[in-house]
Amino acid sequence: MLHHSISENFPNHFQRESLDLVGNLLPLSSSGFYLVGPDMRHRGVVLRNLPAQVEQEYTRHYRELDPLRPALFERTDTRVVCMDERLTEAELLASEYYQQFMLPLNHRHVADMFFRSDDDIIAVLTMLRAASLGPFTPAELALLRTLQPFLDFTLSSVYLPRRRRERATLGQRHDLTDRELDVAELILAGASNKAIALELGLSVATVKTHLQHVFRKVGVASRTALSARLLGDLGSRNTER
Amino acid sequence: MLHHSISENFPNHFQRESLDLVGNLLPLSSSGFYLVGPDMRHRGVVLRNLPAQVEQEYTRHYRELDPLRPALFERTDTRVVCMDERLTEAELLASEYYQQFMLPLNHRHVADMFFRSDDDIIAVLTMLRAASLGPFTPAELALLRTLQPFLDFTLSSVYLPRRRRERATLGQRHDLTDRELDVAELILAGASNKAIALELGLSVATVKTHLQHVFRKVGVASRTALSARLLGDLGSRNTER
DNA sequence: GCCCGCATCATCCCTTTGGTGGATACCGGC
DNA sequence: GCCGGTATCCACCAAAGGGATGATGCGGGC
Numbered sequence: 001m002l003h004h005s006i007s008e009n010f011p012n013h014f015q016r017e018s019l020d021l022v023g024n025l026l027p028l029s030s031s032g033f034y035l036v037g038p039d040m041r042h043r044g045v046v047l048r049n050l051p052a053q054v055e056q057e058y059t060r061h062y063r064e065l066d067p068l069r070p071a072l073f074e075r076t077d078t079r080v081v082c083m084d085e086r087l088t089e090a091e092l093l094a095s096e097y098y099q100q101f102m103l104p105l106n107h108r109h110v111a112d113m114f115f116r117s118d119d120d121i122i123a124v125l126t127m128l129r130a131a132s133l134g135p136f137t138p139a140e141l142a143l144l145r146t147l148q149p150f151l152d153f154t155l156s157s158v159y160l161p162r163r164r165r166e167r168a169t170l171g172q173r174h175d176l177t178d179r180e181l182d183v184a185e186l187i188l189a190g191a192s193n194k195a196i197a198l199e200l201g202l203s204v205a206t207v208k209t210h211l212q213h214v215f216r217k218v219g220v221a222s223r224t225a226l227s228a229r230l231l232g233d234l235g236s237r238n239t240e241r
Numbered sequence: 242m243l244h245h246s247i248s249e250n251f252p253n254h255f256q257r258e259s260l261d262l263v264g265n266l267l268p269l270s271s272s273g274f275y276l277v278g279p280d281m282r283h284r285g286v287v288l289r290n291l292p293a294q295v296e297q298e299y300t301r302h303y304r305e306l307d308p309l310r311p312a313l314f315e316r317t318d319t320r321v322v323c324m325d326e327r328l329t330e331a332e333l334l335a336s337e338y339y340q341q342f343m344l345p346l347n348h349r350h351v352a353d354m355f356f357r358s359d360d361d362i363i364a365v366l367t368m369l370r371a372a373s374l375g376p377f378t379p380a381e382l383a384l385l386r387t388l389q390p391f392l393d394f395t396l397s398s399v400y401l402p403r404r405r406r407e408r409a410t411l412g413q414r415h416d417l418t419d420r421e422l423d424v425a426e427l428i429l430a431g432a433s434n435k436a437i438a439l440e441l442g443l444s445v446a447t448v449k450t451h452l453q454h455v456f457r458k459v460g461v462a463s464r465t466a467l468s469a470r471l472l473g474d475l476g477s478r479n480t481e482r
Numbered sequence: 483g484c485c486c487g488c489a490t491c492a493t494c495c496c497t498t499t500g501g502t503g504g505a506t507a508c509c510g511g512c
Numbered sequence: 513g514c515c516g517g518t519a520t521c522c523a524c525c526a527a528a529g530g531g532a533t534g535a536t537g538c539g540g541g542c
Contacts, residue, residue: 228431
């Protein structure tokens with residue numbers, strides 16, 4: 001079953017290009033690009049100059065403490081946000097988030113760029129600086145705010161069509177309904193039934209029903225086999241001809 | 242996480258190229274290329290002119306009845322085998338395998354090409370003909386036997402290094418031991434714990450222990466999340482730099 | 483010799499998943 | 513109006529997976 005590999009390699013490639021761009025335009029200690037929202041079924045994170053386990057730690061312990069966490073900006077149209085604009089130096093230095101998470105990584109300044117689809121934040125580009133690099137200046141923030149619409153455009157004009165194409169491929173090959181494709185995509189993202197139910201606003205029972213149908217149609221017996229198989233399908237575009 | 246996608250797209254690409262080659266050299270109704278053995282952790286099948294569910298049916302019901310099934314040739318050095326050389330016409334036509342499986346697909350002649358690694362068959366290229374195309378001639382079989390070593394060479398000189406590279410990538414990124422990589426690869430192939438235990442000659446308990454360690458090191462909580470994450474890792478080669 | 487990492491297996495316990503058989507509701511076509 | 517497909521949910525059960533802990537053996541370094 002595996003594995004596939006899809007030829008172009010999106011969204012990772014887009015994430016890497018974006019990080020390269022901002023990293024070339026302004027000095028950064030490290031950076032990261034997260035795909036998070038419900039529209040970004042192919043979640044993932046690309047990090048620059050950060051050990052991989054930082055992401056785990058953040059997700060597990062520090063996401064809720066993050067003064068710039070996306071949840072705080074859900075119903076706004078904020079596109080670029082900067083830690084130094086939200087907290088005074090005293091507040092930041094005293095915060096658990098800084099002491100426990102930022103300080104050990106030698107981070108002092110943070111700016112985040114958000115990408116949305118219908119108000120939902122679907123991606124976050126985070127930029128980090130050690131104290132030695134100085135704060136993000138107003139000119140730099142203005143530059144980021146100028147940059148954001150273009151990155152946003154690229155994201156939605158290349159990622160979303162790709163996702164549609166993949167849905168169509170899998171849907172046609174295995175005769176899956178729309179809802180079944182929703183579930184299948186989340187399986188590919190590694191989600192549990194509970195997570196799928198939460199994400200799609202369903203009961204776990206419904207998720208299981210859809211999954212049963214998908215298993216039947218695709219001809220597998222477990223979620224793991226399903227994701228391996230579907231990845232294979234996406235990799236070999238002309239399996240049947 | 243997904244997804245990953247790896248840039249080159251092996252082994253599917255190799256399988257497709259091989260099928261194109263034999264399909265261009267001799268007339269075929271349909272064909273298929275299976276990666277099967279323990280060395281081919283990235284299993285998969287590519288089919289030409291065959292509906293996808295044929296593979297499921299074969300695996301579930303007819304593999305054991307196949308007069309050319311790889312198990313029969315395990316300890317030989319047979320490289321190309323032909324149904325008409327093994328069974329008389331009367332035997333074939335009377336067989337359940339022909340009546341139940343081949344006939345509905347309008348297949349009359351079959352030839353298989355095997356690929357090995359240390360006696361183990363790790364891949365099978367199967368070629369199928371309707372009666373109208375006539376049997377595989379001795380000249381055609383000789384051609385296939387000439388072709389086999391070259392395909393074999395390509396398989397082992399491009400697939401096996403790729404697998405080593407992927408093992409190294411994942412091993413270094415997450416500090417996995419050799420044995421942990423073995424089980425991780427099988428997770429990516431969609432295997433259950435029982436299947437992994439069987440394949441590696443371990444008890445299920447040991448598999449679970451290795452998996453626990455892998456989960457910890459990679460920072461996930463389930464096999465599904467693991468495979469999504471690892472596929473992402475393989476897709477983004479320069480995540481950390 | 484001792485310790486540590488690795489690999490192997492076991493036992494218990496709990497959660498998740500998979501399988502079956504329903505039920506309700508909406509919608510669209512014949 | 514009925515029927516079939518889709519989508520939603522429920523209950524129940526069995527199987528598999530996940531987590532904790534501990535035990536054994538083996539090999540390599542200090």
